[in-house]
Amino acid sequence: MDLSSKNKRLTVLAGLIGIFFLISAYSDQPAVRTARTMLIHWASLVAAVLLFIAIIDFVIARIRGIKDHTGSFIYNLISLLIFLIVFFYGFSNQAGASSVQSTVFMIQSSVESVMTGLICLVMIYGIYRVARSQRSLLKSSFLFSTIFFLVLYSGFFSFLKLPAFLSKIIDFIRILPVGGLYGLLIGIAIGALVTGIRVLFFGDHPYQGHKS
Amino acid sequence: MNPSRFGLILIIATLLIYGLCLFLRNKIKLLPLYKNDSNSKKLQLSLSRSIEEGKPIHLDVLNRDESQLIAPSALVAINTSEQLANRFAASDEPPFVTNNSGSVHALTKDAVKMGYRQADLENEFSAASLDFAGFDSLSHQTTMLGLLEETPYAMHLNIGSGGPEIALQDMMFQNEEEIYIAGDSLLGQATGLATADDVFIGEQLYELPVITQPERKEAAPDVGLLVMDILRYGFIVALGIGALMILLV
Numbered sequence: 303m304d305l306s307s308k309n310k311r312l313t314v315l316a317g318l319i320g321i322f323f324l325i326s327a328y329s330d331q332p333a334v335r336t337a338r339t340m341l342i343h344w345a346s347l348v349a350a351v352l353l354f355i356a357i358i359d360f361v362i363a364r365i366r367g368i369k370d371h372t373g374s375f376i377y378n379l380i381s382l383l384i385f386l387i388v389f390f391y392g393f394s395n396q397a398g399a400s401s402v403q404s405t406v407f408m409i410q411s412s413v414e415s416v417m418t419g420l421i422c423l424v425m426i427y428g429i430y431r432v433a434r435s436q437r438s439l440l441k442s443s444f445l446f447s448t449i450f451f452l453v454l455y456s457g458f459f460s461f462l463k464l465p466a467f468l469s470k471i472i473d474f475i476r477i478l479p480v481g482g483l484y485g486l487l488i489g490i491a492i493g494a495l496v497t498g499i500r501v502l503f504f505g506d507h508p509y510q511g512h513k514s
Numbered sequence: 515m516n517p518s519r520f521g522l523i524l525i526i527a528t529l530l531i532y533g534l535c536l537f538l539r540n541k542i543k544l545l546p547l548y549k550n551d552s553n554s555k556k557l558q559l560s561l562s563r564s565i566e567e568g569k570p571i572h573l574d575v576l577n578r579d580e581s582q583l584i585a586p587s588a589l590v591a592i593n594t595s596e597q598l599a600n601r602f603a604a605s606d607e608p609p610f611v612t613n614n615s616g617s618v619h620a621l622t623k624d625a626v627k628m629g630y631r632q633a634d635l636e637n638e639f640s641a642a643s644l645d646f647a648g649f650d651s652l653s654h655q656t657t658m659l660g661l662l663e664e665t666p667y668a669m670h671l672n673i674g675s676g677g678p679e680i681a682l683q684d685m686m687f688q689n690e691e692e693i694y695i696a697g698d699s700l701l702g703q704a705t706g707l708a709t710a711d712d713v714f715i716g717e718q719l720y721e722l723p724v725i726t727q728p729e730r731k732e733a734a735p736d737v738g739l740l741v742m743d744i745l746r747y748g749f750i751v752a753l754g755i756g757a758l759m760i761l762l763v
Contacts, residue, residue: 328522349583353616356646363645372642377660414652417682424681428708444707483700489717490698492745494586496738497720499528501589 320502361385451479531744535737553712554725560669560692561601561726569668570607573598574658575622576674576697577615579649587698588618591673592625593723598671599629601728603638612647612661614654614674619646655679659686667691672710673722676702684709696722717742 319341326338364385367378392402429448432441459472564571575591577584584592598609611626613619623644630639648657659682662670669692672680676697683693695706696714706713714722724736 324525328519345583349617351616352620353649356616356619359619359641359644360646363642366642370642373661373665374663377663381657381660410650410653413656414650417652417656417679420685421678421681424685425678425705425708428681428684428705432708441707444704486700486703486716488749489746490719492742492749493590493717493720494698495524495528496532496741496745497586497589499525499532500738503529503532 317502324502528741528745532737532741535740535744539735539737539740551718551721553714553718554721556712557671557694557725560694561598564668565602565605567668568606570665571598571602571609572662572667572670573609573611574670574672574674574676575611575613575618576654576672576676577613577618578675579651584615584617584621585675585698587674587696587719588615590696590720590722592618592621594671594673594726595622596625596629596632597723597726597728599626599639600632601629601726603630603633603635608638608640608643610662610665610667611644612658613644614647614649614651616646616649619644651677652679655682659683662686669694671696673697673719675699678702678705681705681709717746 323338323341326334329335361382364378364382367373368375368382388402388406392399395402429445432438432445454472454476459469464472561571573591573595575588575595577588595609595611598611602609609626611622613622623641626644627636627639630636645661647661648654663686666688668690670683670687671694672683673696676695677699678701680693680695680702687693692712693706693710694712694714695702695710696719697703698719703713703715720742721739724739
């Protein structure tokens, strides 16, 4: 069997499993549901193995970086050292595995807190930059609508005695972002649907063997 | 609980429309709407400039999280990585691809290899042009920023389910480095409008594999995008009829 015919068979098999998975969502048969659950478990196991391989790849890339002097030497060295410390300490101290895990998560969560603060600062600077930029109509309208809806949703207008027709207009404007949100979500959902169908019915496969 | 029958009807209808478009593609002149987008033209221009100037580009493939095997937006990103690898295969600097998930890492590696193979330059593929960079959203951004610290890139294309943490790139990269964001996260899109050079909003995300294709491949319109256009107008008509019925009844 040559490589292309083997790949074609694998593609057909993957497609059939995908179609079975789709149809099984509409079935109440216990046997079908069991098979579906089993497939999910297998997929999770494969995903776990792939994650393990990705981590090995990450470590190899850091060693390669140190050896070939590519990328930041400090970054590669620190990443590798921390990985080795956590790895060997975690394996040698099985009894205290939960304490190792909680320590790692504690360090990670403190770094993440700092990063969240930085994101806030960057976004404030980004808004300032958008305010100064006059080139993009989309960005300018985004900024003005952000300011407008912040004022609108703050309840500022509820303190004013507005005529009835103006209140109706404000109530109408209040629901506009919801319409925009639905529009975006419908667009994303249509794209996801078409992408799913392309993958499922053999149009598009992100692995070896597709497109001659 | 079973999903609604409407979902199944929608899937079958989409499949039929897809088949019809595939069949009629060469018989009727179908006009895709995506070709006139200003941001797609800007992205194509940036890609061409990167190749001419011999500057590397960076693609970040973002999967939603480990609980979802592969999100549709990540599939788009994987396809785009293949197109970019094909387009940059003969250039001085290969594209650098980062990702945040084990399964996406494996598929991206294959897709990039495929891109080189399509350009008959499979030997040019280097494992160093791909890196797995942490799977938690914030950890991924910090790991990735560390990886990219010393090399100035012409552009950074973020595709997938990136959230507000994408804003960190604006702080880390030089002003000359362009940042593009395309994803299915509403927060990520809103952040991108304030911090990125350009954002592919909503369904524009799904146009990226076609936009990033090498120019010689653009002869026939992409069937998937035509189907998206048809479905979009179908939804608009259906919503219009629904609104009229509410008004009249």
